[in-house]
Amino acid sequence: MTTRQGSPVYHHFGPHHNGLPPLRKYFTELWQRREFAFELSRSNMRSSDSDTFFGQLWLVLNPILMAGVYFLLVNILTNRGRNDPQYFLHLTTNLFVFTFITTCANLGATSVTTAGKLILNTAFPRLLIPLGAVHTAFFRFLPTLIVTVILLIVTPGIGWSVSMLVAVVFLLFMLAFGAGLAAFFATAQVYFRDTNNFLPFLTRIWMYLSPVLWTVQDVSDHALSEWAVLNPAYAMLGGYSEALLEGRIPEPTLWWVAGAWSIGTLLIGSLFFMSREREFAVRIF
């Protein structure tokens, strides 16, 4: 309990209840030190040259090239993209946001294990570290969002409407979902340092199960379509692209499912992280 009694400041550290730190104090400090998460993210971007012109260019080129590869692949296996320019738009839009979510997980996973000495020597709410990773992931996503807008302009047959703004809500769902994933995998990485080696396989399988290469309409008469709703990406990507590409407000089910997945993942991920963060200082060396 920190109370300011003039000076000096009184601190009391007691045992944690149920393994969780006192939550009000934790989140007050988290908010007070938010600048640390931003600065951590900015420094990491600086050291990986993501803030230079060519660094930024690569952040745009990489997903476009990926989209091109998948577009070719789908065109070779089927012929669905040939007379459907909107399919390429669907592919890029969903691939970009899906990459955002998986970048949260990937950067989050290694965020704590690479913060070594800071964790050993400084007391602060550790949740700031994966949140910094989410900040980085979001800034890597922003250039691709511009590409999405350009593609929306040049693709024929796209009508502009106010309901497109609903996509922002679904983007926020994805942000919360990504933060939950980042916290969860950051914790897992502390205990199993090969977590980030498994992640690419998981995300690849997850992508094939999500409406990135295929559209929601494609599977509507498929036997497994009822199961697809269980995939968190189904509701989030489905709602996002329905609002952005078709200008329609998604049906309530999508809102509920996407909202529940994002809030649930954020809660479970961060509570799991916080229940374990006491051990980080002795597990990382």
Added chain:
Amino acid sequence: MSSLSASSEPQPTEHQSTEHQPTERRPARRRRDGFVPEPDRTDLAVRVTNLSVTYKTTFEKRPTLKQAVIRLGRGTRSVRRVEAIKNLSFEVRKGTTLGVIGANGAGKSTLLRTLAGILPPTEGHVETWGHASTMLALGVGFNNALTGRENIVLGGLASGLSKHEVQERADEIGRWAEEGSNSFIDRPMRTYSSGQAVRVGFSVGIHMQPDILMVDEALSTGDAGFRTRAAKALEELRQQSQAMFFVSHGMDSVRELCDDCIWLHQGELMMRGEPDEVISEYMQFCGLDEGSNSEEM
């Protein structure tokens, strides 16, 4: 995966104790385990009450899922329970410089981490009247790709300084660290020599203006010029700060700097008292005579 040791014993939290005794003045609130926090006391700098720190760690340098699966097949476990501190209680009055001595693995660094709030207690309570800051031998740098200055800024922000304060102090810290040496603060940390890293770590520690300063063998490296400046800076800080903890294997430094001393052995308090008495007991315990070289124990 191991379960968190803190969860095994339900302890009252802030919220629960409020429910039980809602009307009393906040500072005098009694905890369910009989502990009474006393934020209003002015004579103490640190109070440690029945402190135990237990944690689980692993033998492996790099624990992996692959290894875990292999071990599961063999039926072995690599998780080890460490009782770093066992039922430790002591009080430190304001103005004290407390020497902490003991063999490797005695729990000295764990104690400092607990006082700084890095490692929460498993049982018992720690109170500090003032902000405690660690100055560990490990230094500040954590991301070697970043420059010394960036690491200083991040460390400052993490320990709760505002952005404005951090930028103000980063220059000062850099200047102090570089004095009498080539300029290195704007180079990536991976290019630093161990001495340069220690300079940065020490400089950060003394510029954070902590009320309670904790020095963990920070003086053992560095060139002669740096050691002299460091000793001078420590002496100045000792005048200003509420209390200082000095962890060292150098018995002469402990005798010179400290006016009080505790001796830890395997997490337990063996002795507390005048540095001279505690050190001679400790030396006898280690099987060494008073006359032998006591500088690096």
